[in-house]
Amino acid sequence: xxxxxxxxxxxxxxxxxxxxxxxxxxxxxxxxxxxxxxxxxxxxxxxxxxxxxxxxxxxxxxxxxxxxxxxxxxxxxxxxxxxxxxxxxxxxxxxxxxxxxxxxxxxxxxxxxxxxxxxxxxxxxxxxxxxxxxxxxxxxxxxxxxxxxxxxxxxxxxxxxxxxxxxxxxxxxxxxxxxxxxxxxxxxxxxxxxxxxxxxxxxxxxxxxxxxxxxxxxxxxxxxxxxxxxxxxxxxxxxxxxxxxxxxxxxxxxxxxxxxxxxxxxxxxxxxxxxxxxxxxxxxxxxxxxxxxxxxxxxxxxxxxxxxxxxxxxxxxxxxxxxxxxxxxxxxxxxxxxxxxxxxxxxxxxxxxxxxxxxxxxxxxxxxxxxxxxxxxxxxxxxxxxxxxxxxxxxxxxxxxxxxxxxxxxxxxxxxxxxxxxxxxxxxxxxxxxxxxxxxxxxxxxxxxxxxxxxxxxxxxxx
Numbered sequence: 001x002x003x004x005x006x007x008x009x010x011x012x013x014x015x016x017x018x019x020x021x022x023x024x025x026x027x028x029x030x031x032x033x034x035x036x037x038x039x040x041x042x043x044x045x046x047x048x049x050x051x052x053x054x055x056x057x058x059x060x061x062x063x064x065x066x067x068x069x070x071x072x073x074x075x076x077x078x079x080x081x082x083x084x085x086x087x088x089x090x091x092x093x094x095x096x097x098x099x100x101x102x103x104x105x106x107x108x109x110x111x112x113x114x115x116x117x118x119x120x121x122x123x124x125x126x127x128x129x130x131x132x133x134x135x136x137x138x139x140x141x142x143x144x145x146x147x148x149x150x151x152x153x154x155x156x157x158x159x160x161x162x163x164x165x166x167x168x169x170x171x172x173x174x175x176x177x178x179x180x181x182x183x184x185x186x187x188x189x190x191x192x193x194x195x196x197x198x199x200x201x202x203x204x205x206x207x208x209x210x211x212x213x214x215x216x217x218x219x220x221x222x223x224x225x226x227x228x229x230x231x232x233x234x235x236x237x238x239x240x241x242x243x244x245x246x247x248x249x250x251x252x253x254x255x256x257x258x259x260x261x262x263x264x265x266x267x268x269x270x271x272x273x274x275x276x277x278x279x280x281x282x283x284x285x286x287x288x289x290x291x292x293x294x295x296x297x298x299x300x301x302x303x304x305x306x307x308x309x310x311x312x313x314x315x316x317x318x319x320x321x322x323x324x325x326x327x328x329x330x331x332x333x334x335x336x337x338x339x340x341x342x343x344x345x346x347x348x349x350x351x352x353x354x355x356x357x358x359x360x361x362x363x364x365x366x367x368x369x370x371x372x373x374x375x376x377x378x379x380x381x382x383x384x385x386x387x388x389x390x391x392x393x394x395x396x397x398x399x400x401x402x403x404x405x406x407x408x409x410x411x412x413x414x415x416x417x418x419x420x421x422x423x424x425x426x427x428x429x430x431x432x433x434x435x436x437x438x439x440x441x442x443x444x445x446x447x448x449x450x451x452x453x454x455x456x457x458x459x460x461x462x463x
Contacts, residue, residue: 019249021049026446032208040212053195062193065389072182074440093317093333111148121173161285171404178434252429253398263395278415281408284399286349353392401437402429
């Protein structure tokens, strides 16, 4: 990768950063800028964590296996891209819906907004499904209301990868308010996808001269106030490093892993009860996504039953449905490339996860066939390649991204609270600004953890 700088076993550091995702790199860069000696330990053989971009060789097109969209106009990301002179374009296209065997331009947005505007964080917290029960208060709901609530439930589970019966109203409201501040209803992509941001991270680490070990899996952290001992496994054998402090930026799913599961981290002594409770009561969303490359943009002429002069899917940006396998699809517009991305959140992901790539791809084609009223064998003949990564079975992720459980809106703050000025947590699950589940939320959390450390270590010997 041209980035690996070996850290000497046993060498003392001011800070050890665990994880080279957006949070870990952001923390390390800030710590180095403050004059602190830090090193990064990364379990994968690459940097980026749940950012994972590959380039399709036929079209030289970025394919995202993890994070794809820049949600709104977050300065954490856009300032870096702007400084690096990376072009950014807004997504485009019509929103289509598949309902009752028909394809039509979506018309539920106003009804959906009406429901979401009723969410209230001044009332006692409750799950989204419980909110819907109190919102309608009717046994016999008009068809339009039933339809709106169905789309609202699909939106909450799809966008947030969340269980509507568990996700908290307070958490949803906080996220919506945060999105309003950065035009979160808009989505953008960098020219080469998130690979552009990863290259910026790579250059930042190089300039900051932060040593890093990849393919290094942390097994345990022994700690006492002002001292940590980290034990990890690497291709070279067992590695032991010591430091005054540690920043743990691994995904929430890894923190929740059982002691005997690969990638889990053991703390000695155990984490305080408040921290353990926070880890239990922030939830990890599930998603399976698949990117299909076809021989051509076959959907541009659909639907077949549109009639004379009817609108086609040529300008389709998103396709929404209530399908049991892949309910949401999107194109690469404004780039008219022959790729479609299928999104399977929550229960859909549970049905697919661990079943293997052939099964997942087959179900995606089956879904498209059903939604587009096109024969499955025709789509299979047009399919050239499929890209996917099962984040649920990935031992260093164990899920997609986090969401807030009803009644536990303070859990991210509890998790982000430093322990004895020695253990610090970062990552999107610890974001305090309503941007959990996002790359910019992860970056912000890394910078927050670094600021906590700088404040706690004003007399570091490294300066």
